[in-house]
Amino acid sequence: MHDAPALLDVEGLRVRFNPKIEAIRGVSLRVERGQTHCVVGESGCGKSVSALAVMGLLARGAKRHAAHMRFDGQDILGLSERDLQKLRGDRMAMIFQEPMTSLNPAYTVGSQMAEVLVRHRRVSKQQGLDRAAELLAKVGITAPGMRLAQYPHQLSGGLRQRVMIAMALMCDPELLIADEPTTALDVTVQAQILRLLRDLQQELGLAILLITHDLGVVARIAHKVSVMYAGEVVESASATDLFANPRHPYTRGLLACVPVPGTIKRGEPLGSIPGTVPRIADGFVGCGFRDRCVHAMPACAISVPSRDDGAGHRYLCHLQ
């Protein structure tokens, strides 16, 4: 399965903000062309930090290491800020959870969208606006001409997120990194935005790295899934395999916590994972989940084996 090179190939990513604590402890991700790879986990697991590290957008003072990090076969770990800027917004684009804070409130939708193209492709402002109108129509916004002249506060949450997506597509990116793109939206609008992302993927061959805490979103849109816990990918597999046959106790616990309409028996407690996510300081050995794990055994405090079923389903656990 490693025949064709992946569009994004990250191996052994480590990030540290604090001299004593490593936030990301060896994350590997491969995003194939035209596919959606979901990274799922709870707050603080390092899923957003991993995405920011790939984009080279970590805060000043953060330390990033990796065995390798390649975009379309090209090393992006050693790129200068200038070269990275050329890549970001052009061949790889990113959208965030809260569109209101990522759009500039002082500029019209049209002028901030056009700027992307003016910067990366050195076209005129008018050409930028034409392309913006075309993309607004593509993401399902009616009367795009009127929307271009509006300011972000004049749009509803769903419309703003569509504008963000359209803006990310200005330069025909090959990779779209979406960090919780539907979390701030109503369920009805969430379904529309996810359909839009899926349709755009099919039409443009876009690769999507989607970060979410919502297993429902993952199940419906992902080709591949990586489950993160305390700075590590504890399990990764194809979406069908992961939901049919979850191997890591954390993944199983997470799935049991999600109430599914139609299967709920009132009066019976929901599954839950006791305890909270630990802070993992340097020198920590063994499994980061062991304090919350119902299957924990003495060996879990000493080491944690990486298992692979040979068909791309990997997980970190002593359990076979």
Added chain:
Amino acid sequence: MSIAIEVRNATRAFRQSTGVFSTDRTIRAVDGVSFAVETGSCLGIVGESGCGKSTLARLILGLLPVSSGEILVEGQRLADMNRRERARLIQPVFQDPFSSLNPRRRIRDIVAMPLQAQGIAARDQASRVEEMLIRVGLPGSIADRLPAQLSGGQRQRVAIARALVLRPRIVVCDEPTSALDVSVQAQILNLLDELRRDLGLTYIFISHNLAVVEHISDRVAVMYLGRMVEQASTDDLFAAPSHPYTKALLASVLTPEPGLGIPDVGLGDLYPDPANVPPGCRFHPRCPVAEARCAIEVPLPRDLNSHQIECLLAG
């Protein structure tokens, strides 16, 4: 069965200024809502953002007066009660445990605040606070900490302890688990459910998450632009949603089942604007089955197979 809370035709209007030279707009965030909740049961209220569900919570808590209509708590008019009386009967649990707890107060003092406000002696306060913290599953050692030293789930337990320390009859939970991770959400839901059974509480549980509402509620009301468009028992509502809006809401829930794809809910791109309520049925511009008369005729509440709905076509 006795009725813990009854809301009769409650309306709350806000004036919104739209600029110096234009006339103010009136927004009816809650527009003629009626329902009753049986003692010891849980009514779930669902709807999209802007549908008026949080305004309704504030009316029931007495934090906002109704513009018209009335709210009865155990047969007494809420409007006739003073703050202390209301606080003994009804308490809130809000969404964000990070902003609903005073960051400079110790947990002990936060939970004791309602007791203090009722003028209960200090030595009685301490024992009741301690008892309540244990009841919500917090270690006693937490009492001297500050909110910032607790996790989100622990903070929400503190908020629940504060709500229950006066032994109220009714708890209004406004999105109590929306800011929490799923594993913690499940813990808090299980706790709320257990407390309701053990203490005989009545809940009004507001959420945008239908699965959460299904898990905890006996009855569910669906709000759309200030109206309750469908009410039914939880089993009936989820088994056979009748209003087209309820159907769309249910269809848009993404369950963790791969292979089902992303549903097309058929609501179009028109978002509801509470300041600009459409004539006729409020839902008609987004309704996938709307007919010409839906734009003219206002649907009145009617009973349909044990559901109460506001729709001209369903049935």
